Amino acid sequence: MSEIATLFAALADPTRLRLLYLVKDGEICVCFLQGVLQTNQPKISRHLAYLKRAGLVAARKEGKWMHYCLKRQPADSQKLLQQAFDSLARAPQIRSDVQRLKNIRCCPSRYGISDPLRPGTGKCKAA
Amino acid sequence: MSEIATLFAALADPTRLRLLYLVKDGEICVCFLQGVLQTNQPKISRHLAYLKRAGLVAARKEGKWMHYCLKRQPADSQKLLQQAFDSLARAPQIRSDVQRLKNIRCCPSRYGISDPLRPGTGKCKAA
DNA sequence: CATTTATATACGCCTTGACGTATATGTATG
DNA sequence: CATACATATACGTCAAGGCGTATATAAATG
Structure with a gap:
């Protein structure tokens, strides 16, 4: 009952919805997520921590990198999640997120947030 | 996008989930809801106001009474709502709410919160 | 071993919303 | 018309959580 409410609370934030959508089909490292969402890194980490606390995502460390997945x-x-994803799939913001994820090839720090779409060098293990 | 998040925010509270479930199939007046949830009246009204602001319920006034429905x-x-209701249907709290709703016959003020299950006199139009 | 890189956490600030209690508002009723 | 009733709103308090900025931590790298 209040577990259901807790799930909805986790879904009640645009940033978290974007993150969940991005990691729903497999592991994505934080630097990719940062490049896609085009926002500051602590914000990403905080929301990922929230999702982890809520049991919605799992985290795996690999060297310097942290990989998250649904x-x-x-x-x-x-x-419920599947239904949410179906709805989100039609949202413009989500669409462009997905597009950006395709284009990003390496860690955003290599090229700064100013141009997160630039393909990277492939050094990032998460590629 | 953030509309979806707003919907989830509305669902992120146990009291609101209970209220939504109760009014999902038709109009219920506030006094009934109070009898079912067995809590104080302002709490009910406040959550109903929230749901109305969020566009999830409609309100209709009839004499002294206010009737709400999904x-x-x-x-x-x-x-999304349907999926949520499916999940809620299995929650014990929701089950007993539904049971209590069946038993309540009139306005709780007639018998006080102490025994909300006592059948009323049938004066309440919402019966 | 000093430095960069990737990520997490701490901090201070601010907003939202939940709560109980008290009060206001409108409607029926005697 | 005074009173009871149904419902809503105001008030004060409190906790959760969002934000940006700064800092900590840990791993790689030169």
């Missing part, structure tokens, strides 16, 4: 949920939550 | 939503939100 955690498998109980059936009910899974269905 | 408002028809755009397709996406409708699906």
Whole structure:
């Protein structure tokens, strides 16, 4: 009951919705997420921490990098999430996020936030 | 996008989830809702006001009474809500709410919050 | 081993919203 | 018309959480 409410609370923020959508199909490292969302890094990390606390994402460390991915949920939550993703898929912001993710090839720090679309050198393991 | 987040925010509270579930199939007056949730009246009214602001419920005045019901939503939100209701249907609290709603017959003030299950006199128009 | 890189956390500030209690508002009723 | 009733709103308080900025931590790298 209040677990359901807690799930909805986790979904009640645009930044978290964007992050969840990006990691829903597999691991993405924080630097990629930063490049896609085009915002400051602590903001990303804080929302990822929130999602992790809420049990929605799993984190895996690999060297310097942290990789996040959607955690498998109980059936009910899974269905709710899927429905949410279906809705989000049509949102312009989400569409451009997905597009940017395709273009990013390496860590944003290599080229700064000013031009997050520039393809990188492929050094980032998450590529 | 942030509209979706706003919807989730409205669903991120147990009391609002209970209220939404109760009014999802038709008009219910505030006194009934108070009897079912067994809490103080301002709390109910405040959450109903929130839901109304969020466009999730409609209100109709009839004499002294206010009747609330779920408002028809755009397709996406409708699906999300349906999924949410499916999940809620299995929650114990929701189950007992539904049970109490069946038993309540008139306005709680007639018998006080101490025994909200006692059938009323049928004077309440919402019966 | 000093420095850069990737990420997380601490801090201070501010807004939102939840709560209980008290009060206002409108409507019926005797 | 005074009173009871149904509902809403105001008030004060409190906790959660959002933000940007600064700093800590840990791993790689030269």
